[in-house]
Amino acid sequence: MEAAEVGQLPISSPQDEGFAADIGVVLDQAIVAKRIWNVHGLVVVRNGKVVLERYFEGEDRERGRGPVGRVAFTAQTLHDLRSCSKSIVGLLYGIALHQGKVPPPEAPLFSAFPEYADIADKNGRDRLTIYHALTMTMGSDWDETSFDYPDPRNSENAMDAAPDRYRYVLERPMIQTSGTYWTYCGGATALLARIITKGTSKTLHEYAREALFDPLGMGPTKWIAGMNGEPLASSGARMTPRDLARIGMLMLDGGRMGGREVVPAAWLTRCVTPAVSVDETRRYGYQWFLRDVAFGRPKGWAPGRLERMWVAQGYGGQRLFIIPALQLVIAVTSGNYGQEEQWKPPTRILNDVVLANLQ
Template identity: 30%
Template structure:
């Protein structure tokens, strides 16, 4: 979701730095808050704490702008926790499209409970009450998996301002669900890959309307608001006590963006993905679903693949190309999951609609967190 939120960021740390006194670094061992997170000393775990310790100065001198929190977990233990630019441990961070990854988790929970048969369930069958202005029999083939992989046949592309399904058009509609279900079938310009020609047999097109409908499918299937189901299926098992979910203009849970969570709670979602659906030994999501969710199903860009509403990026770690799964949202909000190193990293940011936002957060992850990893 794209909303411009201009504001002035003045912090005590920045003031102290400007006066010549370096800001105090975050604690080398995060606080134990009784929220289910074990904590450990980064130094004792072998992290390069000198590199991690550069973050306060880089925030204060403007190297990294509008970053509000950085939280890192290593092998199931929090080892770093820093808050900047008015961020705090209790702040509910608007993570925008990182919400989509939670919708994928809720789809798996709904399938586990038998409310949805499987990912091949036809989407339109869940909405017999929605009037279609221009019925097209081809839409009947659209499945939940098509929405989870951003590869449906709808003409919907948030990165194309001329697209019929661009998210900004949905936001001003009276009924978002009707807007999405009435989207036309896409065509293919000569320079655009057709599904049969694309890797994984799917033509990717980033479509928030599709993620919204995926959330609406879950809501219809479980017969309760998306926020209620999220609390039941994810938040309560993870010990998350506070969150915020948006709804559409007609009151349907917004599975495409705008949820708000504490940084430490966002890290729990990353740990859930990292540990095969388990949290502190309890199976919260089916392991098979997490495996499917974190399997490439579409080529999103030349340098990134897409699972079920999760991105897979590539970073160099010790000279080796290392896949990193991520929840990603406008403003540079991320939950990074590094399976090969058993690491989860959360970066929250308020650089909404800024061109530098995503490159900045990825640079912070690469140049600080990955650089500080314990040596093997």
């Protein structure tokens, strides 16, 4: 089947790109069996072509608004990316660095925040660099995982409620040596975004449109701001699953789209090079999760293949999976906020629907 255009993305049949012809049926069966639930959108791209694209109806909650009820999602419906936003900020920092608008990772962090000089040399903060923010190894007291996001004890919520969100992040007590341990920290992303906006003299969304979204041919997007007007850099981006998939396609092409370099290839390499371990299976680069994923059915005693995967992930089941060796991109949006097993639907889409049906 010849590729056709769907919103400027070519499409192809699953079998022409190496999938079982009934991959869509497998997805439907998993939903009926409730192994996959409240997924709102799915776009699977292989070899630069859309092979599976589905949208559903389900309960949703928007960042900054709360529950919005039941929504019938379509290819044009914007969706919260939540913490997938962090990975986008990581890419934007590299573009701004290439343009000479922000300091390099090796620069002292407080050199970008002279307005907070009163806390810069206290409690080991003088050792902080921008690299530590990029890799979430600042070593400061930050807890974004013990409490759900509506809980005021969650550090990201406390940052959003603070009169000065950047002072709040920068003055957290130092409890570890910078650069040694990974701590999930939306505050680190907020600092990176602030450096971008200071260096470019644009809002985060304005710069994202100019430097990344427009070159990728994206449709409408949003970046939610907090009550004080500051962008929710770590969790406020909104776009369609199709446009989220474009970011994966960009990364598979070494930062290029349509022959044009959008993200410098050298920066992209740094984003997806392991800098620190997250846990037994995951590593972290510059605002991107990295892990190995099993692929292929074992033959006899031979194990299946392990391939490197790059992941942007967000609260509620938002995911962008990118597997370079397979030229595969999977964008998932979901509404499973606050659920302990919110990770299961996107993971089962990856393993049981997509990889299990790649021949």
